[in-house]
Amino acid sequence: MSVPAGQHTVRRHNLALVLREVAGPEPLSRAGVAARTGLTRGTVSSLVEELIAAGLVAELAAERGGPGRPASPLRLDPSGPAGLGLEVGVEAVGACVVDLSGAVRAHRTTASDHRDDAPDAALARLASLAVDVMAEAALPIAGATVAIPGVIGPDGVLERAPNLPRWVDVDVGSALSERLGGLPVRAGNEADLAALAERWAGGPADAIVVSGGIGVGAGILLGGALFPGAGGRAGEIGHVVVDPDGPACHCGGRGCL
Known part of the structure; x- marks a missing residue:
């Protein structure tokens, strides 16, 4: 039997919704967050105050010069956690x-x-x-x-x-x-x-990121999520055997890439 979400769970979910919108590339006011999330303005205002108190969100000064009441843009707080x-x-x-x-x-x-x-x-x-x-x-x-x-x-x-x-x-x-x-x-x-990190910086959802230095490895992304493979070894491309009779490798194999 499914259990309905409690008030605390719903509030945590809504806090995450608001925080995600504030973290986006476009500065949003409280009204803008409400429009993007579908939450009421009163609910958004309450959630924003909670996020400000937690040091996660900061509210900037309203921009002057436009028609109507100026809106105060929100951003993630650089002095927060x-x-x-x-x-x-x-x-x-x-x-x-x-x-x-x-x-x-x-x-x-x-x-x-x-x-x-x-x-x-x-x-x-x-x-x-x-x-x-x-x-x-x-x-x-x-x-x-x-x-x-x-x-x-x-x-x-x-x-x-x-x-x-x-x-x-x-x-x-x-x-x-x-x-x-x-x-x-x-x-x-x-x-x-x-x-x-490449994905969060705007990179593609499907990619192989190769790391080369002392040893060679790779991180594999499929649909924006890491693909670890069996035992987390999918990206160990430096230890793909290319010459079975090659020199010994630190990993215990021979002829690794």
Whole structure:
């Protein structure tokens, strides 16, 4: 038997509708949001006030000069909750803070060779870098995502990274979260995350985004969603065997691309 949505669920849904419209490319007033969502103006006004109080939306000064009562455009609040992006590469770690408008507010990378490094040492360096960029940005951080050049299982654990031989079955997200005072941290494959970033920046819904550096990977988008394949390995194109009798690869195979 289906259960009707409660008042709280409906309000959360409507808050998401309003926030999505405000996040669009065209500045909208409260009346414009009401017209786009089909919600009443009174409901939209109440939801907008809630989003403003949460630091998610800001209301700009009304533009003067036109006929009638000027409307105040809404936008995502650049001083509101921000996201923390982290990356573990083979030869570097990086961190950046991005505000709700998509602007990078702080960004740093530092050399750090991890080929023979234990995960704990690299994660400690990355956590220290993250603390620095968060302090520089001076924004409330809602959560973080860390990009890893390896296979991330459905439970968020790094199963293996061919160019990081000591990184096997590492719960990178939990390890970083502990170092960052409990901040929620999710882990993802670096090529998959790059593909999502291209999509959110206006890229096509169906694409293969190739990441080439030390190793070659790809993020595959179908209908705007990631296609992970069996065990999250669909994008591991660097380990497609092109010569069965070729040289040994770090992944355990021979003759990889």
